[in-house]
Amino acid sequence: MKSTFTLGLAAAAALAAACATEPEPAPLQFAAEAPAPVASVDPRVKFKDxxxxxxxxxxxxxxxxxxxxxxxxxxxxxxxxxxxxxxGVEAPNLLVNEPIEDAALTSPIAVDRLALHVCTNRVRMDKETPAEAVLFKAGAFGRDGRAKGPELAWLNSTADAIYGSVLLRSPSEREVQNLAAYYAQVAEGRAANNPDVAADWVTLSCFAVASSLEAVFY
Amino acid sequence: MTHEQEERWHDDFEPVEGNAAVKQKSTRTGALIALGVSVVTLVAAALAPGAPLIQQASAKPPAPMAFCHAYPDAKACNTGFADCAACHTTPPARNAFGMQVAERLAPGLPRPLSDEDFLKYLPGALKAVEDLDADTDGYSNIVEIMAGTQTADANSIPKTLACATEDATRAAGAQWNVCSYDAAYAFRKVHMDFCGSSPTRADMDGFRKISDQNTRLTRIREALSKCLDSAYWLGPNGAVWNIANAKIRPAHAVKSGENPGPVPLGDYDDDYNLFTWANSDDNDVRDVLLAQYFVKRTSPVKLEQISEEELAKRPRGTRQPVPVEKRAGMISTRWFGAVNTMFTSIPRTTAAQAYRSYLGFDIAKMEGLHPVIQEPMDYDAKGVAAPACAVCHATLDPLTYPFTRYNGISGGYSYDADRLKGYVRVDGARVADAPAGGMILGRPVADLREWASVAANSDPFAIKVTGDYWKLLIGREPDVNDQAEFSRLWRGLKSPTTYNYRVEKMLHDLVLTDAYGRP
Structure with missing residues (x-):
């Protein structure tokens, strides 16, 4: 199964492209590639719907x-x-009795929209009620909030929360490193200790994982 | 040829005397002559003025049987009939393999060949092309025939699903074991397919800590048992409900009962409930065709049979007028008559929908053809005896006669032995002569109850039931590499000592197949 970060990278690239007025971001420094996994001899992954x-x-x-x-x-x-x-199907009114055989052109767009909705919602709720936060928890810039950038422990624990919540597993070391490295790109042109940057990073990281193949297929 | 094969050969070609539905003993030659009627009509159709580009090609209804006579062990011949697609694109047009065969089929003899000549020379022609490669995919025709892949489709090739030893070792230690049944993957998949959501992280972590494979399989079965009672699986608009969509074809605009549409004709909730009932718990799935009762929902996941007294007290728009002794599960309901039979005397659409939905044969695609001598009789003067129509109607019309006593919208969805007399003014005097008996799968039946009984106990029914679930759970139709597991499941569904037509028992084994549990 492809890395969950593939789509995350695409999402980041798309987001960067959308911000046309911003300068070209520096290339990300990702962790070294792990050995390619054994390919399935007869892959049968299904769309989660x-x-x-x-x-x-x-x-x-x-x-x-x-x-x-x-x-x-x-x-x-x-x-x-x-x-x-x-x-999905809608038999009584639309006469769509069975799911469409092949994904529509708009299916990936719809999945992305769901993922972005959900992640934006979750981070908004976390900001509104910090005591019940699920993903965007306090402590990004140290106990006193004065650090110049996000604390490594906070980055790691947030990455762990995102993978645990969305994919029901802990992230690999490489996956944590990649998400942490992504912070720099989200902060491009802004102060790294800006709380909005931290919130955006959590939202986009959540989006990257929630729109990954592993989250959408089973 | 073994004695058993010889018997099957004769059975396949046993002709039946038209609308009298009397089975005759026959020799092979006699059978061929009988079948020749429909073949001649097809050939005539191919040569008819205006028939484009088919003058040199003719599909032969005996061909699927003859193909399987030549290759009884081929995977395409599981049910004794090869698919038309073995030799044709859209019959009678041939594919690359069909053209290779045609070139070597009695060269020099005038066309069209008689059926006797066709069957006489076909084995030699097939033999002559065995070592050729029609689709140039690197696999000879005979290798593909025996493997069950398409001889005329370069994308369809025999595959070996085993991993190399080194890959198998690596995969066993990876997140997903793509080289064999991965119990953790299957555990999560069972939750997703039957409960509609993933297991909790705690459940997933707990499962991964189990090292004993038997314990893991037990946990999978336990999860399945629990999820089989979930609203996601059994409830309205649930997974089982949605399997029935294409069979019921609901239309809210004409729904009666709860949540009615603007023109309430019938309530398809009865049909969905019966389907769900027959496909759940310890119920017999053949009741989708055999039930003489109806079922109601007492909660999203609880169903119970309705007493006849309660049924009789229903408001007029939701009654089921067919008397108990004439009911045949979902093919005699008010809704089935309303949307299929409607106002027609000889309700071919109704029979075709039943044939497609419960046996998997789409006559429009020339599937499941069992032409009957002297048919179609065209009792309702619709022109179906025209050569181009007779190819399918020689099967479809005798399939339809048992439905002719069941009213659709006109007649109030009831059973009426004299129903056709009411159509004489519209369809002509002969319509009243259409028999109540007919033919299905080459067998004569006296009425719809018998039609349903032959259908429900047939191999195609078990294959269709199993195939519906296979497609839902595996995500695609069973392919050549699935045949061993798929065949075991549908044969088990029929076996009194295995699943005995209990779908849930079959599903407990389906989730343990490699096809389901190998990522």
């Missing part, structure tokens, strides 16, 4: 299913907005 994807994130990020993702703050992302492209 939008409902199961949101149920998982709902349980693991502690956000009620009915609140986790709403378009225009009103329409459920799966039920009302992206049901068919996310592998």
């Amino acid at each position: 939008g409902e199961r994807y949101l149920r998982d994130l709902s349980a693991n990020l502690n956000i009620p299913r009915e609140e986790i993702c709403k378009e225009l703050s009103r329409y459920d992302c799966m039920t009302d907005a992206f049901r068919i492209v996310l592998g």
